[in-house]
Amino acid sequence: MAASANAFEEAGMTSSVKSGYAPVNGLKLYYELHGTGEPLILLHGGLGSIEMLAELLPAFSRTRRVIAVDLQGHGRTGDTDRPITCEALGDDIAALIKTLGIAKADVMGYSLGAGTGLQITIRHPEAVRKLVVVSTVFKRDGWYPEILTAMAQLGPAVAEQLKQSPLYQTYSRIAPNPANWPVLVTKMGDLLRRDFDWGKDIVAIKAPTLLVFGDADSIRPEHVVEFFELLGGGKKDGGWDGSGISNARLAILPGLTHYNIVSSPALAPTVLSFLDAPMAGAK
Numbered sequence: 001m002a003a004s005a006n007a008f009e010e011a012g013m014t015s016s017v018k019s020g021y022a023p024v025n026g027l028k029l030y031y032e033l034h035g036t037g038e039p040l041i042l043l044h045g046g047l048g049s050i051e052m053l054a055e056l057l058p059a060f061s062r063t064r065r066v067i068a069v070d071l072q073g074h075g076r077t078g079d080t081d082r083p084i085t086c087e088a089l090g091d092d093i094a095a096l097i098k099t100l101g102i103a104k105a106d107v108m109g110y111s112l113g114a115g116t117g118l119q120i121t122i123r124h125p126e127a128v129r130k131l132v133v134v135s136t137v138f139k140r141d142g143w144y145p146e147i148l149t150a151m152a153q154l155g156p157a158v159a160e161q162l163k164q165s166p167l168y169q170t171y172s173r174i175a176p177n178p179a180n181w182p183v184l185v186t187k188m189g190d191l192l193r194r195d196f197d198w199g200k201d202i203v204a205i206k207a208p209t210l211l212v213f214g215d216a217d218s219i220r221p222e223h224v225v226e227f228f229e230l231l232g233g234g235k236k237d238g239g240w241d242g243s244g245i246s247n248a249r250l251a252i253l254p255g256l257t258h259y260n261i262v263s264s265p266a267l268a269p270t271v272l273s274f275l276d277a278p279m280a281g282a283k
Contacts, residue, residue: 031070091123154192
């Protein structure tokens with residue numbers, strides 16, 4: 001194991017990919033560096049790892065320096081006694097950005113990673129140039145009721161059932177302590193049972209933000225619209241010259257769910273067109 005962010009090792013799969021462990025907030029935070037160019041932080045969903053976003057990495061790393069991270073207790077990053085919260089995860093990534101000597105980065109997260117990206121932007125706005133939020137909510141009741149019911153059941157019994165899933169198969173292969181799986185699932189249950197509403201914080205976000213959802217996502221459509229409006233979007237006609245367009249963007253990808261959106265070939269070009277566009281004025 002590397003002892004600091006400056007000590008890398010070749011990842012093995014590809015000679016151009018390097019990996020390391022950064023000492024951050026009591027964790028040895030695992031990350032990988034893919035490609036060169038402007039920095040893009042890439043954050044996976046709950047119970048996943050960098051592997052969850054593998055289909056996006058080739059497209060992003062062609063033009064960007066992608067920093068893909070395994071969040072606390074996930075993938076190759078070990079756990080601590082600390083609960084898993086989006087606020088703490090956001091602090092971890094902000095500390096990693098600083099450790100890597102990056103002044104400002106684009107941030108893209110999916111599900112849990114999207115909540116983490118929101119908290120980085122809320123708590124450490126100086127670290128974020130543009131934000132991409134894929135398939136998450138800004139308050140708990142944005143999820144459909146049946147999703148909330150399933151989230152509430154996460155615990156040791158569900159952890160045992162999930163041992164038949166690809167999520168566990170990947171975890172058992174790469175985690176520093178695979179026996180910690182029930183702890184991770186239980187901590188995620190604790191996180192997902194917690195009520196929250198970040199609406200007031202969302203209104204204050206200044207970074208240009210892209211929201212991406214599937215049209216068959218786990219999130220209520222009216223919540224998606226409210227999310228977009230809180231960021232300044234959807235307030236008025238954009239105008240023939242685009243002068244009425246805010247610095248928020250909304251993409252609804254057809255025929256996609258919460259579970260397959262990150263493997264869709266439509267996602268990367270949608271995100272890259274947003275990241276590559278000139279910076280809009282502050283809202």
